[in-house]
Amino acid sequence: MNGKYLYPFLAVCLLALIAWVGSDVFGLRLLFGVILPYAAVVVFFVGFVKRMLDWARSPVPFRIPSTAGQAKTLDWLPQNKIDSPFTTAGVVARMFLEVVTFRSLFRNTKMKINPDGRIAYDLEVFLWLAALAFHYTFLVVLLRHARFFLDPLPLPFEILETIDTFVQIGQPTISLSSFVLLAAVLYLFIRRLYIANVRYISLASDYFPLFLIIGIVLSGILMRYFFKVDVATAKEITYGLTTFQLPALAKLKEVGAIFYIHMFFVSVLLAYFPWSKLMHLGGIFLSPTRNLANNNRAVRHVNPWNYPVKVHTYEEYEDDFREKMIEAGLPVDKKE
Amino acid sequence: MSDLPKNDELFSKLDHRPSGGGDWMDTPIDIRPGMYCYTANPKSMETLSAPNARKWNPMEEDWLLPDNWQEIIHEGLKDRLERFRSLKIFMDICVRCGACSDKCHYFIGTGDPKNMPVLRAELLRSVYRNDFTTAGKIFGRVAGARPMTLEVLKEWWYYFFQCSECRRCSIFCPYGIDTAEITILGRELLNLLGLNIDWIATPVSNCYQTGNHLGIQPHAFKDMLEFFVEDIEDITGVNVMPNFNKKGADILFITPSGDVFADPGTYTCMGYLMLFHFLKEKYGLDVTWSTYASEGGNFGFFTSHETMKRLNAKMYAEAKRLGVKWIIGGECGHMWRVIHQYMDTMNGPADHLEAPVNPITGTKFENAASTKMVHIAEFTADLIKHGKLDLDPSRNDNLRLTFHDSCNPSRGMGLLEEPRYVIRNVAKHFYDMPANTIRENTFCCGSGSGLNAGEDMELRMAGGLPRANAVKHMNQKYDVNMLACVCAIDRAALPDLMSYWDTGADVIGVHELVGNALILPGEKERETDLRGEDLPGREEEADE
Numbered sequence: 001m002n003g004k005y006l007y008p009f010l011a012v013c014l015l016a017l018i019a020w021v022g023s024d025v026f027g028l029r030l031l032f033g034v035i036l037p038y039a040a041v042v043v044f045f046v047g048f049v050k051r052m053l054d055w056a057r058s059p060v061p062f063r064i065p066s067t068a069g070q071a072k073t074l075d076w077l078p079q080n081k082i083d084s085p086f087t088t089a090g091v092v093a094r095m096f097l098e099v100v101t102f103r104s105l106f107r108n109t110k111m112k113i114n115p116d117g118r119i120a121y122d123l124e125v126f127l128w129l130a131a132l133a134f135h136y137t138f139l140v141v142l143l144r145h146a147r148f149f150l151d152p153l154p155l156p157f158e159i160l161e162t163i164d165t166f167v168q169i170g171q172p173t174i175s176l177s178s179f180v181l182l183a184a185v186l187y188l189f190i191r192r193l194y195i196a197n198v199r200y201i202s203l204a205s206d207y208f209p210l211f212l213i214i215g216i217v218l219s220g221i222l223m224r225y226f227f228k229v230d231v232a233t234a235k236e237i238t239y240g241l242t243t244f245q246l247p248a249l250a251k252l253k254e255v256g257a258i259f260y261i262h263m264f265f266v267s268v269l270l271a272y273f274p275w276s277k278l279m280h281l282g283g284i285f286l287s288p289t290r291n292l293a294n295n296n297r298a299v300r301h302v303n304p305w306n307y308p309v310k311v312h313t314y315e316e317y318e319d320d321f322r323e324k325m326i327e328a329g330l331p332v333d334k335k336e
Numbered sequence: 337m338s339d340l341p342k343n344d345e346l347f348s349k350l351d352h353r354p355s356g357g358g359d360w361m362d363t364p365i366d367i368r369p370g371m372y373c374y375t376a377n378p379k380s381m382e383t384l385s386a387p388n389a390r391k392w393n394p395m396e397e398d399w400l401l402p403d404n405w406q407e408i409i410h411e412g413l414k415d416r417l418e419r420f421r422s423l424k425i426f427m428d429i430c431v432r433c434g435a436c437s438d439k440c441h442y443f444i445g446t447g448d449p450k451n452m453p454v455l456r457a458e459l460l461r462s463v464y465r466n467d468f469t470t471a472g473k474i475f476g477r478v479a480g481a482r483p484m485t486l487e488v489l490k491e492w493w494y495y496f497f498q499c500s501e502c503r504r505c506s507i508f509c510p511y512g513i514d515t516a517e518i519t520i521l522g523r524e525l526l527n528l529l530g531l532n533i534d535w536i537a538t539p540v541s542n543c544y545q546t547g548n549h550l551g552i553q554p555h556a557f558k559d560m561l562e563f564f565v566e567d568i569e570d571i572t573g574v575n576v577m578p579n580f581n582k583k584g585a586d587i588l589f590i591t592p593s594g595d596v597f598a599d600p601g602t603y604t605c606m607g608y609l610m611l612f613h614f615l616k617e618k619y620g621l622d623v624t625w626s627t628y629a630s631e632g633g634n635f636g637f638f639t640s641h642e643t644m645k646r647l648n649a650k651m652y653a654e655a656k657r658l659g660v661k662w663i664i665g666g667e668c669g670h671m672w673r674v675i676h677q678y679m680d681t682m683n684g685p686a687d688h689l690e691a692p693v694n695p696i697t698g699t700k701f702e703n704a705a706s707t708k709m710v711h712i713a714e715f716t717a718d719l720i721k722h723g724k725l726d727l728d729p730s731r732n733d734n735l736r737l738t739f740h741d742s743c744n745p746s747r748g749m750g751l752l753e754e755p756r757y758v759i760r761n762v763a764k765h766f767y768d769m770p771a772n773t774i775r776e777n778t779f780c781c782g783s784g785s786g787l788n789a790g791e792d793m794e795l796r797m798a799g800g801l802p803r804a805n806a807v808k809h810m811n812q813k814y815d816v817n818m819l820a821c822v823c824a825i826d827r828a829a830l831p832d833l834m835s836y837w838d839t840g841a842d843v844i845g846v847h848e849l850v851g852n853a854l855i856l857p858g859e860k861e862r863e864t865d866l867r868g869e870d871l872p873g874r875e876e877e878a879d880e
């Protein structure tokens with residue numbers, strides 16, 4: 001058995017248990033419904049900013065973009081303005097496409113050795129598709145939750161929700177995003193498990209967030225479609241949190257344990273986020289191979305810690321070889 | 337030297353699934369002859385006062401390390417995390433998605449899972465987690481952390497010298513994580529303990545002392561070029577004698593010394609000599625070579641940032657001493673990464689030089705306005721575009737060409753079109769390899785970053801497999817018989833690779849093609865190309 005996914009799985013089960021027992025058996029609803037969510041949000045924001053500042057504190061001594069297209073050189077040669085950006089606008093376009101469309105991941109190929117001995121590198125889009133599906137539906141789900149925190153709900157959120165629930169099968173309305181998100185995260189998990197090389201490189205810290213997110217989505221789906229927790233009550237609680245009007249204990253008792261499990265998972269994810277690989281969300285913006293222009297020879301980049309080094313000067317060199325140079329008819333600076 | 341397995345043996349035993357399925361941290365390191373380079377000669381290390389110079393053997397248990405080596409590594413890593421944002425970010429944000437895993441030519445050619453870029457990086461990352469992250473300190477191995485042990489150090493050494501710093505992985509990574517950067521800094525750490533290889537340390541020492549990697553002394557350097565001048569005179573009837581260390585010349589020309597030394601690079605070198613002679617005769621352009629700055633390459637780059645800077649300093653210093661206007665650099669891969677991405681920052685600003693303008697065409701090389709160094713392919717492409725060269729491409733008619741993009745010009749510079757433009761104008765038959773194997777997707781020759789020694793031939797041939805495989809395909813499909821390139825290490829490494837994998841192709845520098853096609857003022861009718869082989873259409877006449 002592989003502890004790399006077993007431990008995280010057990011950890012997430014344990015978290016669920018803690019939230020259930022804590023809220024239901026011990027009645028610690030204030031803790032799970034109010035205190036921990038607040039604490040998690042604080043940890044998230046403080047941690048996120050701290051990590052970004054910590055990265056930013058280290059300088060970028062050299063301008064090292066990875067170029068993925070023709071540089072700007074001679075006027076008549078077509079420059080690839082995005083993959084080999086010369087200007088800030090180009091860099092912004094490159095970063096935008098990277099962050100919004102996962103452009104580099106879209107390049108992904110799969111190496112295969114054909115029976116005739118030729119090695120092929122075919123386009124492999126599934127990782128890219130799953131990654132896009134995962135991140136975007138996560139975003140939609142997140143935005144959809146705005147109804148729990150904003151009142152009245154601004155129009156864009158209304159529209160989003162209308163689109164998200166366009167397939168209607170009875171009551172309550174089905175949010176497509178939740179299910180696509182679940183499918184995507186399950187795919188990412190299965191892929192990690194079944195592609196031998198990916199399993200080989202995976203760590204417990206790669207499985208943990210997957211299980212946690214699966215837990216969040218499942219508890220959310222259960223809450224909405226099966227336990228049918230009263231939305232109005234849930235909203236009263238969450239809205240109270242955003243407006244710093246602490247919900248009454250009676251209200252907190254009206255929602256079942258599943259609500260607290262969901263809240264606890266989310267709190268753990270928030271608090272875990274800044275200290276984990278999930279920080280790629282912030283890190284990508286600081287990645288020096290992507291966020292710098294390929295204008296190296298046109299604009300000098302300054303290294304703040306550049307220091308003088310010992311070199312072998314021409315004078316020393318000539319001292320070493322003067323006679324031989326004179327003999328060979330090479331010009332010298334100092335004739336003895 | 338170890339026995340090199342036959343190509344079909346190497347190919348058929350390729351397996352890209354990690355065997356056993358256990359934990360990579362538990363897989364013991366197996367240092368195999370044929371896969372590593374001999375260790376640095378202590379004498380060479382002393383030239384630059386590198387620490388812990390001694391004789392040592394990687395096959396032996398004891399690597400003769402200083403007692404406090406763990407502390408040195410820890411402090412070294414800490415220092416670099418503070419100085420390089422790249423390192424810090426790359427240590428923290430990898431999600432192990434595996435997109436980079438099968439992009440490395442060493443993984444494709446060896447199937448060794450630790451040659452997957454992500455795992456190569458994890459070798460260092462695991463220690464980073466242990467030493468510098470809270471999660472690593474608390475959860476240890478569950479968090480992917482492990483303490484620095486001798487085994488780990490050996491793994492670092494073995495695998496950081498199985499990465500050619502080609503950056504192919506970084507193109508595919510959604511966050512631009514560049515394992516080359518990690519290797520560069522990893523090797524820097526290894527060098528703190530004196531763990532360099534001789535194929536890097538000795539060229540570095542030579543370059544520092546005599547001006548070039550091969551240790552060619554000034555008079556010998558001149559002799560060697562004069563030898564080419566004689567050869568060219570035999571073939572063309574024209575004496576193309578260059579200037580050496582000439583003060584007040586217009587342009588300083590710097591190229592890798594490998595091309596002065598060994599075939600087929602020597603023919604590329606002859607191409608340069610002919611081009612500059614042509615420009616001198618027709619347009620009065622005065623170019624000088626230097627015996628002091630007689631190395632374009634920079635194996636210091638494969639040692640540490642500091643060593644790179646110490647070797648690179650000669651370029652601007654010599655340009656200043658000679659009072660030239662600007663610099664042209666010859667065909668080379670890593671040399672151009674250093675010039676393009678590091679030189680101006682490290683050793684600039686070069687205020688003693690002028691922003692480069694081609695006096696013949698009037699072209700301002702705006703892209704090189706600050707660094708003041710122009711790539712020879714940019715320079716020649718500009719000349720051709722303006723119709724300034726007299727060319728007879730039919731002299732290359734026997735060649736069916738394809739082009740190997742070197743890693744550094746492609747992914748560390750973006751020089752893709754210039755060499756192709758030049759080739760198309762000096763030769764008729766040119767076919768690009770499949771898109772996933774060229775340009776920014778290009779595969780390494782398998783011998784880059786100082787790994788082109790003799791004793792690691794198996795590593796080189798394995799790492800070069802993807803490149804060779806694509807060339808062989810071109811040979812079968814289009815009868816391609818010549819692989820053009822703009823890199824001196826390619827010219828030294830690719831011929832062995834091409835023959836090992838039976839690709840049916842030989843190797844040629846772009847400026848050898850130029851030299852063949854260029855019609856020198858007053859030349860006699862040529863019978864042969866620069867290699868002394870009959871020109872196309874001349875074979876029958878020669879037989880008569």
Ligand code: SF4
Nearest residue numbers: 430432433434436509
């Ligand atoms: S592609 Fe990037 S994020 Fe994915 S495993 Fe490789 S280095 Fe890590």
Ligand code: SF4
Nearest residue numbers: 440499500502503505
């Ligand atoms: S830089 Fe090149 S050689 Fe090194 S790990 Fe990445 S792909 Fe492999």
